[in-house]
Structure formats: C-alpha cells, structure tokens
C-alpha cells in the first residue's frame with residue numbers, strides 16, 4: 001500500500017467516531033485539537049469522551065453500529081470498536097460513500113492512517129510507516145520531540161506574521177531566502193528559544209530594516225564540548241554547531257565531537273598545546289570578533305565547560321566590548337564526566353560533603369594554593385591541569401596534614417574510548433603515574449570517594465569490554 005503525506009485543512013471537517021473506549025477518547029482529543037467536529041456512535045461511550053464531544057459541538061448516540069449512521073454528512077470515519085468484523089463493515093460502508101476511513105486495528109482495511117505527531121503548532125511533524133510498526137513510529141517521535149526545540153511553534157508563528165511584510169520589502173526571492181535563513185538560525189531564533197519573545201520580534205524588525213543592505217548579523221556561540229564522548233554534548237550545543245559558519249576549537253575537543261561539525265563550516269584550530277603553532281589568547285579573542293563582524297555565525301568550541309578553567313570569561317568580555325551578540329552553552333566539565341564514567345562519585349553522604357575544583361597548574365615550578373583549606377577530610381579535591389605538578393600536590397597535601405594513605409585516582413582521557421582510571425594513594429601516586437606513563441589530559445582526584453571505584457569498577461570494565 002502507498003501513502004501520500006498530505007496535511008488536510010481540518011477546520012470544517014466533520015468526523016464520525018464509532019467506538020467509545022480509550023482509543024476513541026485519544027483520537028477525539030487529537031481531532032478536536034485540529035478543530036474537527038466529532039460525533040460518536042457507541043453503545044457504551046465513556047463519560048469523559050461523551051463530555052468532550054458535547055462540549056465541542058458534537059453529538060453522542062449511545063447505540064450499536066448500523067450502516068445507516070455513516071452518511072455523506074461526514075468526511076472522515078473512524079472504526080474504533082473492539083470487534084474486527086464490525087470495523088471491517090464500517091470501512092466497507094465508508095469507502096462505498098468515498099469517505100476517508102481509518103481502522104485502528106487494521107490500517108490496511110481503511111484508506112487513511114494517523115501519523116505519530118510532534119506538535120509545535122502551527123508546526124506539525126507527522127510520521128507514518130504504513131502501519132508496519134507503531135512502536136518504531138513512537139520511538140522516532142520521541143527522538144524528534146527531544147530534538148526539535150520546544151519554541152519552534154512560537155518561531156513559526158512569529159515569522160508567519162511577518163511573511164507578507166518581508167515579501168514586500170524583499171521582492172527578490174533569493175534575498176528573501178537569505179533573510180529567512182538568517183532569522184531562523186540566528187539571533188532572532190535564539191532570543192525566542194531563551195523565552196525573550198519581545199527581544200526576538202525587535203531583532204526581526206531591525207533585520208528587516210537593514211535587509212536591503214544584505215548585512216546579516218554575526219554572532220558567537222561559546223560552546224562547552226564536554227570531556228570527549230560526543231553523546232555528552234547538550235542538545236543546544238549540537239543545534240548551534242549545525243548552523244555555524246566557522247568553528248574555532250581547542251586541543252581538548254575530541255575528534256568525535258569535531259565529526260559533528262557540518263562539512264560546509266570552516267574549521268580553525270586554536271589549541272594551546274601545540275606550542276609552536278599556538279594562537280595566543282588575545283589572538284583568539286580577536287579572531288572571534290573579526291569573524292562575527294563579517295556576519296558569520298561563529299562556534300567557539302571548548303573542552304568541558306567554557307567557564308571552568310576555560311578562559312571563556314575573557315572571550316566574552318571582548319565580544320561584549322565590540323557589541324557582538326553571543327551566547328554561552330554550558331558543557332559537561334571533566335570532573336563530572338570522569339567521575340561518572342570512572343565510577344568515582346564526587347560527593348557521598350559518608351565520605352565527602354563537598355567537592356573542590358582546583359587548578360594544579362605550575363607557575364615557576366610551584367603551585368600557589370591554600371593548602372591548609374585543601375588538606376581536610378570529608379572533601380573531594382579535583383585537580384585540573386595537575387599532571388605535571390602532581391608530585392608537588394601530593395607532597396603539599398601531606399605536609400599540611402592529609403593522611404598519606406588518602407586514596408587518589410588519575411583519570412586519563414576520561415569518557416573517551418581510551419579512558420584509563422589509575423588508583424593509588426598520596427604517598428605512591430607520583431611513582432605510579434610515572435610507571436603507568438599517564439598522559440594528558442588527565443584529571444587528578446583525591447579523597448575517600450576514590451575507594452568506591454573498586455565497588456563500581458564493573459561499570460568501567462563493562463565499558464572497556
């Protein structure tokens with residue numbers, strides 16, 4: 001059987017629902033939502049359905065089906081009884097009158113079927129697989145529902161109101177397409193997605209005034225790319241990445257995440273680890289501004305979360321100074337990712353009531369930290385950039401009174417296929433680290449919670465298997 005995907009103007013439709021159970025109620029709600037007037041014929045129509053029909057201008061006939069109830073008065077008939085013979089008879093009668101008919105338990109007996117829908121009125125997505133697998137349609141519906149921004153309906157409604165005005169202002173079709181693309185994927189849409197309806201409308205009007213100058217608004221998305229596993233990107237990060245014209249990325253952004261960058265986008269590596277080719281921070285800030293001022297949508301991808309040891313603050317300061325619109329998308333920071341994938345909870349009722357994220361970066365061969373505040377019990381310490389300084393960190397913690405047997409872990413390349421978790425204690429970790437030739441990026445975790453790793457290790461080994 002073949003199906004034509006078609007959206008029917010339903011405002012003046014009248015439908016006859018034959019059946020009064022749960023499915024009938026669900027269908028009646030969908031039909032009434034689409035402004036269809038519904039009548040019901042059923043010997044035992046449930047009270048909620050009867051009330052719904054009544055409230056919406058329809059009639060309920062409490063009686064068994066007989067062919068006379070189907071007439072040309074209706075455009076659509078739904079066969080929803082629990083008797084397949086009756087449903088087949090309904091379908092036959094309706095088809096004989098050239099009506100649309102849907103049979104719930106046997107789609108092929110009717111001539112129309114209901115798609116699984118994602119509703120962002122006025123935007124609707126309907127899915128059909130010819131009745132092969134309603135479960136598959138439902139799963140796909142759930143995926144789309146998560147993926148399609150909740151505010152797309154409001155966005156569709158907003159641009160719908162300006163269609164005519166834009167048509168007049170931009171008579172050339174190619175200009176209009178460019179205009180709408182920049183509205184639907186740029187600052188107007190983003191303002192709406194963050195709930196600022198008035199700002200969105202203001203920006204749309206402003207772009208319309210400037211539209212003839214062909215100057216689209218550039219902007220910057222400062223995106224947390226997470227610690228490595230691309231599944232850890234947020235939905236917003238993924239969406240913004242898809243619409244980027246230029247992507248500036250760090251050494252910490254994994255290859256798997258970079259695979260999600262669209263082919264058409266220009267990629268600029270600004271990592272700091274390849275010392276010889278590194279772009280200094282000022283240079284990165286300037287690149288962001290320059291590309292945005294050219295009208296481009298710039299995605300600045302940073303490992304983990306942009307505001308945790310990421311210098312994200314400095315980059316947006318510069319953008320703000322140049323009045324470049326930007327937004328910051330949080331990411332899963334290395335501590336969260338490594339903790340979850342390494343089986344080391346960062347806090348625990350019994351062992352740690354607080355957690356500290358600390359930079360372990362060396363300055364002139366030493367680390368200036370408040371050691372007495374760090375060397376305490378019932379706290380988990382997470383050192384970022386602490387690989388080089390690890391021997392100093394262990395030594396200082398012990399010198400300030402921390403138990404030399406305090407458990408410690410190194411999580412190397414956390415959340416990636418190559419993740420390693422190496423456990424030891426403060427006394428022995430410097431040697432263990434050398435023996436195991438632990439590489440960057442690695443996170444150093446100190447605290448009693450590390451002991452839980454053994455209990456939870458099955459989880460890590462399952463992943464490796």
Ligand code: SAH
Pocket residue numbers: 227228252302303304305306307308309310332333334335338383384385386411412413414415416440441442443444
């Ligand atoms: N903004 C980042 C941190 C940047 S600092 C975030 O929120 O995660 C860089 C340090 O982060 C590295 O030296 C390392 O200590 C840690 N790190 C980042 N990704 C990591 C990973 N996948 N595994 C282990 N440590 C990681």
